[in-house]
Amino acid sequence: MTDPLSRCFEETRVRGLVLRNRLIKAATFEGKTPGGVPGEALTRLHERIGEGGVGMTTLAYCAAEADGRIHADMMYMHDGIRRQLEALIARVHATGAKVSGQLGHCGNFSKNRELRGHRPLGPSRAINTLGFAAGLPFAGALTVPQIRERVATFATAARFMQSVGFDAIEIHFGHGYAISQFISPRTNRRTDEYGGSLLNRMRFGLEVLEATRAAVGDDFPLLGKISMSDGVRGGVSYADSVEIAAMLEKGGLDVIVCSGGTSSMNPMLLFRGDSLLEGMIEQEKNPLMRAALKLVGPKLFRKYPYEELYFLEQARRIRDRVDCGVCYIGGVCTAESLAAAMREGFDFVQLGRALLFDPDLAAHAASDAAYVNGCTHCNRCATLIEAPGGIECVLRPDNFTVAPRSPA
Ligand SMILES: Cc1cc2nc3c(=O)[nH]c(=O)nc-3n(C[C@H](O)[C@H](O)[C@H](O)COP(=O)(O)O)c2cc1C
Numbered sequence: 001m002t003d004p005l006s007r008c009f010e011e012t013r014v015r016g017l018v019l020r021n022r023l024i025k026a027a028t029f030e031g032k033t034p035g036g037v038p039g040e041a042l043t044r045l046h047e048r049i050g051e052g053g054v055g056m057t058t059l060a061y062c063a064a065e066a067d068g069r070i071h072a073d074m075m076y077m078h079d080g081i082r083r084q085l086e087a088l089i090a091r092v093h094a095t096g097a098k099v100s101g102q103l104g105h106c107g108n109f110s111k112n113r114e115l116r117g118h119r120p121l122g123p124s125r126a127i128n129t130l131g132f133a134a135g136l137p138f139a140g141a142l143t144v145p146q147i148r149e150r151v152a153t154f155a156t157a158a159r160f161m162q163s164v165g166f167d168a169i170e171i172h173f174g175h176g177y178a179i180s181q182f183i184s185p186r187t188n189r190r191t192d193e194y195g196g197s198l199l200n201r202m203r204f205g206l207e208v209l210e211a212t213r214a215a216v217g218d219d220f221p222l223l224g225k226i227s228m229s230d231g232v233r234g235g236v237s238y239a240d241s242v243e244i245a246a247m248l249e250k251g252g253l254d255v256i257v258c259s260g261g262t263s264s265m266n267p268m269l270l271f272r273g274d275s276l277l278e279g280m281i282e283q284e285k286n287p288l289m290r291a292a293l294k295l296v297g298p299k300l301f302r303k304y305p306y307e308e309l310y311f312l313e314q315a316r317r318i319r320d321r322v323d324c325g326v327c328y329i330g331g332v333c334t335a336e337s338l339a340a341a342m343r344e345g346f347d348f349v350q351l352g353r354a355l356l357f358d359p360d361l362a363a364h365a366a367s368d369a370a371y372v373n374g375c376t377h378c379n380r381c382a383t384l385i386e387a388p389g390g391i392e393c394v395l396r397p398d399n400f401t402v403a404p405r406s407p408a
Pocket residue numbers: 026027028029030060061102172175225259270271329330331332350351352353354381382383385391
């Protein structure tokens with residue numbers, strides 16, 4: 001029998017896609033798309049991750065439409081960036097890694113001044129705290145025809161992503177983005193067929209999944225990232241998420257990525273470690289937003305000390321409930337944790353911060369069962385997503401600036 005750590009490094013498949021191992025670079029919006037255009041900096045980062053030996057990297061954030069962006073320096077899926085995406089994907093493919101794209105929509109929270117109608121739209125009317133300084137303090141409620149249009153934008157974007165060469169798509173069902181705004185009873189107060197029961201709150205997400213599947217066909221891998229809990233009173237609970245996972249499996253999702261938390265209500269649930277608050281205050285240019293952060297920040301950025309495998313207990317419940325692929329994410333920094341995730345029966349492991357610290361993690365862990373990654377979970381990387389040049393590991397700022405390796 002293969003030992004658990006070796007299982008992590010064996011070739012595997014999702015639908016028709018062959019991956020050289022079970023490690024996937026998690027979606028970490030890198031802030032390297034000025035004007036919404038992916039250029040050399042983003043390409044080099046993903047190429048470097050590929051050189052380090054992961055099975056697949058995830059390009060984020062890929063908005064389904066222009067209005068799906070939180071701000072104008074995020075990509076949305078359209079022909080204007082076809083050439084750049086094709087080039088990026090070709091460079092990663094040359095390393096032997098595959099490329100997934102995280103497809104999402106910001107829904108009711110946006111500070112994008114280019115937004116049509118100057119009001120982000122979500123399941124129900126809401127205050128858009130993120131948009132205060134941009135003059136977008138309110139979010140409106142989508143009408144049913146607008147929901148249908150939004151579903152269609154996911155399908156169109158997915159078709160585009162397939163056409164430029166993405167090997168897989170990860171639909172964002174979590175973290176407080178558009179689909180999770182519908183799933184969460186905290187943000188969805190609708191009384192029509194899109195609100196109320198869990199099935200109704202799942203309707204938008206399931207329609208997105210169905211339309212995306214129809215757009216890309218049966219052989220194309222679809223992953224989905226969920227929040228197992230919103231981490232706020234009245235939100236999605238860990239118990240709900242087991243049912244959510246079962247519905248997504250029935251809807252045809254190939255792999256469920258088990259995350260948690262929401263960017264807008266409880267971000268630290270997913271970013272365990274040092275608080276993001278101090279760094280965000282430092283980076284915030286708008287004095288109004290800086291003052292607001294100082295005021296509400298301590299309540300929003302709750303304390304969750306870092307632990308290895310911090311979502312294990314909850315993700316295990318999903319592993320036990322569904323037969324489709326399940327990907328572990330959250331606090332994997334050692335070869336022992338990779339082995340543990342394999343022993344628990346997960347099919348894949350996604351890693352975010354650990355790969356930003358050590359892009360060669362796959363090679364290092366494959367050859368050393370005692371491997372310990374040096375990420376300190378200072379979370380400075382996450383506070384730099386809107387800094388000039390985007391994110392870097394502050395402990396190893398040169399990780400992604402070195403030239404491509406020449407082929408062996
Ligand atoms: C800089 C940074 C940016 C992130 N951006 C995204 C994103 O665009 N989409 C997403 O689903 N998660 C995002 N995340 C969360 C990660 O995908 C992951 O869930 C989290 O970092 C926990 O995994 P880790 O302990 O392996 O880092 C981001 C994380 C970091 C550090």
